[in-house]
Amino acid sequence: MGKDMIPELAQRLWQAEKSGVPADPAAADQLDDLDLAYTVANATRDLALASDDRVIGYKIGLTSQPARDAFGAGQPAAGHLLAGGLLEDGRPLATAGLFEPKVEVEIAFILGEELSGVDVTAQDVYRATAAVAPAFEIVDSRWRGGARTLPMLVADNTNAARAVLGPRVAPPPAGLSEITATLLAGPHTVPGSATAVMGDPAAAVAWLAGHLLRSGARLEAGDIVLSGTLCAPTAITAGDRLVADLGELGRVALDVG
Numbered sequence: 001m002g003k004d005m006i007p008e009l010a011q012r013l014w015q016a017e018k019s020g021v022p023a024d025p026a027a028a029d030q031l032d033d034l035d036l037a038y039t040v041a042n043a044t045r046d047l048a049l050a051s052d053d054r055v056i057g058y059k060i061g062l063t064s065q066p067a068r069d070a071f072g073a074g075q076p077a078a079g080h081l082l083a084g085g086l087l088e089d090g091r092p093l094a095t096a097g098l099f100e101p102k103v104e105v106e107i108a109f110i111l112g113e114e115l116s117g118v119d120v121t122a123q124d125v126y127r128a129t130a131a132v133a134p135a136f137e138i139v140d141s142r143w144r145g146g147a148r149t150l151p152m153l154v155a156d157n158t159n160a161a162r163a164v165l166g167p168r169v170a171p172p173p174a175g176l177s178e179i180t181a182t183l184l185a186g187p188h189t190v191p192g193s194a195t196a197v198m199g200d201p202a203a204a205v206a207w208l209a210g211h212l213l214r215s216g217a218r219l220e221a222g223d224i225v226l227s228g229t230l231c232a233p234t235a236i237t238a239g240d241r242l243v244a245d246l247g248e249l250g251r252v253a254l255d256v257g
Helices: 003-019 034-050 065-071 122-128 150-155 201-213
Strands: 055-061 077-082 102-111 129-139 160-165 180-185 188-193 224-229 241-245 251-255
Touching (some): 003 034, 034 077, 034 150, 077 150, 077 160, 077 201, 102 201, 122 129, 122 201, 160 224
Antiparallel strands (some): 055 077, 102 129, 102 224, 129 160
16 A cells, blocks of 8 residues: 555544544555554544644553454554543443444553653553553444454554543552453443453553654653453443443443443
8 A cells, every 4th residue: 555545544534433434444455554554543643633632642452362363463553542532430421423332441551750662661661650540441443344454453543432531549559460350331241350461451551662662652741541451342332331340440430322
C-alpha cells in the first residue's frame, strides 16, 4: 500500500465512527505493513484533534498469548485514548453508534512521572505510577465484520472505543500480577487474572514505553494507560449491567444503554 492511501483510510475509519456506518474492509486489502497501519491510526487521531478532541493516554492490546496468536502477532499492539471516549464514573454507556461492542476489564495506570526508553522495566513503571484504578475498556471495530488482519486492527486504533475508570488507588499496591477479577456482564460471569497481561500489567506499560520511543513519543506524567484485559472480551448489549470486582483494587460498574 502506498503512503498516498493513508489519508483515505484514516478518513474512512473516522467517518465510520461519526456516521455509524462501518468501513468497507476491501479498502484495506493492500494494508499489509504494520508501520503504515500505525501511521493510519495516527492520521485518524489527528482528525480527532482537529475536531477539538485531545489525547489523554494509551491502550495496550494483544497482551495475552492467545490474543496475539489470533492475529499472528509477535508483540502487543498500542492505540491512543481520547478524552471524548472517556466516560465519567456513573455515566451510562450509549451503544448508539457502536457496531459490535465488547467489554474488557483492565487495570488503568495514571502516571506521575514520564517514562521513556527501551530499557524501562516493570519496577520503573511502579515507581512512576501515581495511582491505579479498576477500569473498563469498550472495544469495537470500525471495519465491517471486524479486523481480519493485524494491520487492520492497528489502523483502527486497536479497536479502542470507550473507557471508564473506577476509584483510584494511590499509591499503587505492589504485585499487581496477583490481582484476580470477576466480571458480571448481563447474564455472564467471566473470571480473569492480571497474569494474562504479559505476566504483570506493569510489564505491558514498560513495553509501551519502548514502543512509543521508536516513533519519537513517550509516556508523560498524567497519562492514563489501559494496560490490557484481565478477562476475555465479552459482548455487551443495551440493558446490561457491568460490574468488575478486582479485589483489593476495588470495583467498577457501568450501565449499558
